[in-house]
Amino acid sequence: KNEVEQSPQNLTAQEGEFITINCSYSVGISALHWLQQHPGGGIVSLFMLSSGKKKHGRLIATINIQEKHSSLHITASHPRDSAVYICVSGSRLTFGEGTQLTVNP
Amino acid sequence: KAGVTQTPRYLIKTRGQQVTLSCSPISGHRSVSWYQQTPGQGLQFLFEYFSETQRNKGNFPGRFSGRQFSNSRSEMNVSTLELGDSALYLCASSSFASGANVLTFGAGSRLTVL
Numbered sequence: 001k002n003e004v005e006q007s008p009q010n011l012t013a014q015e016g017e018f019i020t021i022n023c024s025y026s027v028g029i030s031a032l033h034w035l036q037q038h039p040g041g042g043i044v045s046l047f048m049l050s051s052g053k054k055k056h057g058r059l060i061a062t063i064n065i066q067e068k069h070s071s072l073h074i075t076a077s078h079p080r081d082s083a084v085y086i087c088v089s090g091s092r093l094t095f096g097e098g099t100q101l102t103v104n105p
Numbered sequence: 106k107a108g109v110t111q112t113p114r115y116l117i118k119t120r121g122q123q124v125t126l127s128c129s130p131i132s133g134h135r136s137v138s139w140y141q142q143t144p145g146q147g148l149q150f151l152f153e154y155f156s157e158t159q160r161n162k163g164n165f166p167g168r169f170s171g172r173q174f175s176n177s178r179s180e181m182n183v184s185t186l187e188l189g190d191s192a193l194y195l196c197a198s199s200s201f202a203s204g205a206n207v208l209t210f211g212a213g214s215r216l217t218v219l
Contacts, residue, residue: 031205041142041193043210050205086148090205093138093150093161 003027004089006096013103019074021099023087026068031090034061034072037098038083046072048090077103107132109198111211119219123184126214130177130198136160136206137179139171142193142213151194154179155201183216191218
Protein backbone atom coordinates (compact mmCIF):
# COMPACT_ATOMS: atom_id res chain seq x y z
CA LYS A 1 0.00 0.00 0.00
CA ASN A 2 1.43 3.38 -1.01
CA GLU A 3 1.84 5.93 1.74
CA VAL A 4 -0.07 8.45 -0.36
CA GLU A 5 -2.99 7.36 -2.49
CA GLN A 6 -5.02 9.48 -4.83
CA SER A 7 -8.36 8.90 -6.48
CA PRO A 8 -9.48 8.88 -9.15
CA GLN A 9 -6.45 8.23 -11.35
CA ASN A 10 -8.23 9.67 -14.36
CA LEU A 11 -11.11 12.09 -14.48
CA THR A 12 -12.94 13.55 -17.45
CA ALA A 13 -15.40 16.37 -16.93
CA GLN A 14 -17.45 18.82 -18.93
CA GLU A 15 -16.71 22.50 -18.66
CA GLY A 16 -18.49 24.01 -15.70
CA GLU A 17 -18.63 20.85 -13.60
CA PHE A 18 -17.56 20.68 -9.97
CA ILE A 19 -14.55 18.41 -9.54
CA THR A 20 -13.18 16.61 -6.50
CA ILE A 21 -9.86 14.82 -6.24
CA ASN A 22 -9.10 12.84 -3.11
CA CYS A 23 -5.85 12.05 -1.32
CA SER A 24 -5.36 9.63 1.57
CA TYR A 25 -2.13 9.13 3.44
CA SER A 26 -1.09 6.51 5.92
CA VAL A 27 1.66 8.25 7.88
CA GLY A 28 1.03 11.21 10.14
CA ILE A 29 2.15 14.44 8.53
CA SER A 30 2.72 18.07 9.41
CA ALA A 31 1.60 19.40 6.04
CA LEU A 32 0.29 18.30 2.67
CA HIS A 33 0.92 19.86 -0.73
CA TRP A 34 -1.23 19.94 -3.83
CA LEU A 35 0.64 20.40 -7.10
CA GLN A 36 -0.48 20.93 -10.67
CA GLN A 37 1.57 19.64 -13.59
CA HIS A 38 0.83 20.67 -17.14
CA PRO A 39 1.94 18.81 -20.27
CA GLY A 40 5.61 19.58 -20.79
CA GLY A 41 6.39 19.02 -17.15
CA GLY A 42 6.06 22.39 -15.45
CA ILE A 43 4.86 22.03 -11.86
CA VAL A 44 3.02 24.68 -9.91
CA SER A 45 2.35 24.51 -6.20
CA LEU A 46 -1.35 25.09 -5.59
CA PHE A 47 -1.66 24.69 -1.84
CA MET A 48 0.30 23.76 1.22
CA LEU A 49 -1.95 23.08 4.16
CA SER A 50 -1.72 21.59 7.60
CA SER A 51 -5.30 22.01 8.79
CA GLY A 52 -8.72 23.16 7.72
CA LYS A 53 -9.37 24.67 4.35
CA LYS A 54 -7.74 27.00 1.85
CA LYS A 55 -9.25 28.72 -1.17
CA HIS A 56 -7.60 30.33 -4.16
CA GLY A 57 -9.88 31.47 -6.92
CA ARG A 58 -11.89 28.46 -8.12
CA LEU A 59 -9.69 26.01 -6.20
CA ILE A 60 -10.41 24.80 -2.69
CA ALA A 61 -8.30 22.39 -0.65
CA THR A 62 -9.33 20.76 2.59
CA ILE A 63 -7.53 18.48 4.98
CA ASN A 64 -8.68 16.31 7.87
CA ILE A 65 -5.63 15.40 9.93
CA GLN A 66 -7.49 12.89 12.11
CA GLU A 67 -8.83 10.98 9.10
CA LYS A 68 -5.57 11.43 7.12
CA HIS A 69 -7.47 12.69 4.13
CA SER A 70 -7.36 15.73 1.87
CA SER A 71 -9.49 16.86 -1.04
CA LEU A 72 -8.93 19.28 -3.88
CA HIS A 73 -12.05 20.83 -5.37
CA ILE A 74 -12.33 22.80 -8.58
CA THR A 75 -15.49 24.82 -9.06
CA ALA A 76 -16.77 25.82 -12.51
CA SER A 77 -14.09 23.74 -14.23
CA HIS A 78 -12.52 25.02 -17.43
CA PRO A 79 -10.49 23.30 -20.17
CA ARG A 80 -7.40 25.16 -18.96
CA ASP A 81 -7.70 23.18 -15.71
CA SER A 82 -6.72 20.07 -17.66
CA ALA A 83 -3.53 18.84 -16.01
CA VAL A 84 -2.20 16.26 -13.61
CA TYR A 85 -2.91 17.03 -9.96
CA ILE A 86 -0.57 15.55 -7.39
CA CYS A 87 -0.74 15.44 -3.62
CA VAL A 88 2.45 15.26 -1.61
CA SER A 89 2.92 14.23 1.99
CA GLY A 90 4.98 16.99 3.53
CA SER A 91 6.75 14.97 6.19
CA ARG A 92 8.62 12.63 3.88
CA LEU A 93 7.89 14.32 0.56
CA THR A 94 6.04 11.24 -0.68
CA PHE A 95 4.06 11.74 -3.84
CA GLY A 96 0.71 10.38 -4.85
CA GLU A 97 0.47 8.89 -8.32
CA GLY A 98 -1.43 11.87 -9.63
CA THR A 99 -4.87 12.44 -11.09
CA GLN A 100 -5.07 13.17 -14.81
CA LEU A 101 -7.91 15.67 -15.25
CA THR A 102 -9.36 16.44 -18.65
CA VAL A 103 -12.01 19.12 -18.94
CA ASN A 104 -13.85 19.15 -22.24
CA PRO A 105 -15.45 22.32 -23.63
CA LYS B 106 11.58 38.14 -8.68
CA ALA B 107 13.37 35.46 -10.71
CA GLY B 108 12.03 31.93 -10.43
CA VAL B 109 13.89 28.70 -9.89
CA THR B 110 16.39 28.14 -12.68
CA GLN B 111 17.55 24.72 -13.73
CA THR B 112 20.33 24.05 -16.19
CA PRO B 113 20.73 22.43 -18.57
CA ARG B 114 17.15 21.93 -19.73
CA TYR B 115 17.94 18.98 -21.95
CA LEU B 116 20.89 16.68 -22.17
CA ILE B 117 21.84 13.35 -23.68
CA LYS B 118 24.43 11.06 -22.14
CA THR B 119 25.56 7.51 -22.66
CA ARG B 120 25.65 4.68 -20.16
CA GLY B 121 28.58 4.88 -17.77
CA GLN B 122 29.00 8.64 -18.04
CA GLN B 123 28.23 11.06 -15.26
CA VAL B 124 26.09 14.16 -15.26
CA THR B 125 25.81 17.29 -13.13
CA LEU B 126 22.62 19.32 -12.97
CA SER B 127 22.31 22.77 -11.47
CA CYS B 128 19.50 24.51 -9.61
CA SER B 129 19.44 28.18 -8.64
CA PRO B 130 16.70 28.87 -6.09
CA ILE B 131 14.59 31.94 -5.65
CA SER B 132 16.58 34.69 -4.00
CA GLY B 133 16.32 34.32 -0.24
CA HIS B 134 15.25 30.69 -0.31
CA ARG B 135 17.59 28.47 1.64
CA SER B 136 16.12 25.05 0.96
CA VAL B 137 16.52 23.17 -2.30
CA SER B 138 15.00 19.76 -2.91
CA TRP B 139 15.47 17.44 -5.89
CA TYR B 140 13.05 15.02 -7.52
CA GLN B 141 13.10 12.43 -10.27
CA GLN B 142 10.10 11.87 -12.49
CA THR B 143 9.79 8.83 -14.72
CA PRO B 144 6.73 7.39 -16.49
CA GLY B 145 6.98 4.19 -14.48
CA GLN B 146 7.72 5.50 -10.98
CA GLY B 147 6.15 8.94 -11.07
CA LEU B 148 7.67 11.65 -8.92
CA GLN B 149 10.17 10.56 -6.32
CA PHE B 150 12.08 12.58 -3.76
CA LEU B 151 15.86 12.48 -4.11
CA PHE B 152 17.23 14.76 -1.40
CA GLU B 153 16.89 18.12 0.27
CA TYR B 154 19.55 20.64 1.20
CA PHE B 155 19.25 23.48 3.65
CA SER B 156 22.07 25.87 4.46
CA GLU B 157 24.61 23.64 2.69
CA THR B 158 23.59 20.54 4.68
CA GLN B 159 21.68 17.54 3.45
CA ARG B 160 18.56 17.38 5.63
CA ASN B 161 16.67 14.55 4.07
CA LYS B 162 17.34 11.81 1.56
CA GLY B 163 15.09 9.57 -0.51
CA ASN B 164 15.63 5.95 -1.39
CA PHE B 165 18.13 6.24 -4.22
CA PRO B 166 21.52 4.55 -4.68
CA GLY B 167 24.76 6.29 -3.81
CA ARG B 168 25.32 7.12 -7.49
CA PHE B 169 22.98 10.02 -6.86
CA SER B 170 24.57 12.79 -4.86
CA GLY B 171 24.17 16.49 -4.36
CA ARG B 172 25.52 19.52 -2.69
CA GLN B 173 24.55 23.07 -1.89
CA PHE B 174 26.73 26.11 -2.02
CA SER B 175 26.83 29.11 0.29
CA ASN B 176 24.67 31.11 -2.14
CA SER B 177 22.02 28.32 -1.87
CA ARG B 178 22.58 27.14 -5.43
CA SER B 179 22.52 23.38 -5.58
CA GLU B 180 23.92 20.73 -7.86
CA MET B 181 23.08 17.08 -8.19
CA ASN B 182 25.35 14.52 -9.72
CA VAL B 183 24.61 11.10 -11.10
CA SER B 184 27.61 8.87 -11.72
CA THR B 185 27.85 5.72 -13.84
CA LEU B 186 24.63 6.48 -15.67
CA GLU B 187 22.19 3.69 -16.41
CA LEU B 188 19.40 3.60 -18.96
CA GLY B 189 16.89 3.76 -16.13
CA ASP B 190 18.24 7.14 -15.06
CA SER B 191 16.53 8.72 -18.05
CA ALA B 192 14.05 11.05 -16.44
CA LEU B 193 12.93 14.57 -15.79
CA TYR B 194 14.87 15.94 -12.83
CA LEU B 195 13.13 18.71 -10.98
CA CYS B 196 14.29 20.92 -8.20
CA ALA B 197 12.23 23.09 -5.92
CA SER B 198 13.14 25.82 -3.52
CA SER B 199 11.47 27.01 -0.37
CA SER B 200 12.26 29.48 2.33
CA PHE B 201 12.78 26.78 4.94
CA ALA B 202 12.12 23.05 5.23
CA SER B 203 10.65 21.70 2.01
CA GLY B 204 7.98 19.62 3.69
CA ALA B 205 6.36 22.41 5.61
CA ASN B 206 6.74 25.35 3.26
CA VAL B 207 5.43 26.28 -0.15
CA LEU B 208 7.59 24.80 -2.91
CA THR B 209 8.50 26.64 -6.09
CA PHE B 210 9.59 24.31 -8.86
CA GLY B 211 12.01 24.81 -11.68
CA ALA B 212 11.19 23.76 -15.23
CA GLY B 213 13.32 20.65 -14.92
CA SER B 214 16.27 19.05 -16.66
CA ARG B 215 15.34 16.24 -19.03
CA LEU B 216 18.07 13.62 -19.12
CA THR B 217 18.22 10.93 -21.76
CA VAL B 218 20.69 8.09 -21.29
CA LEU B 219 21.52 6.10 -24.41
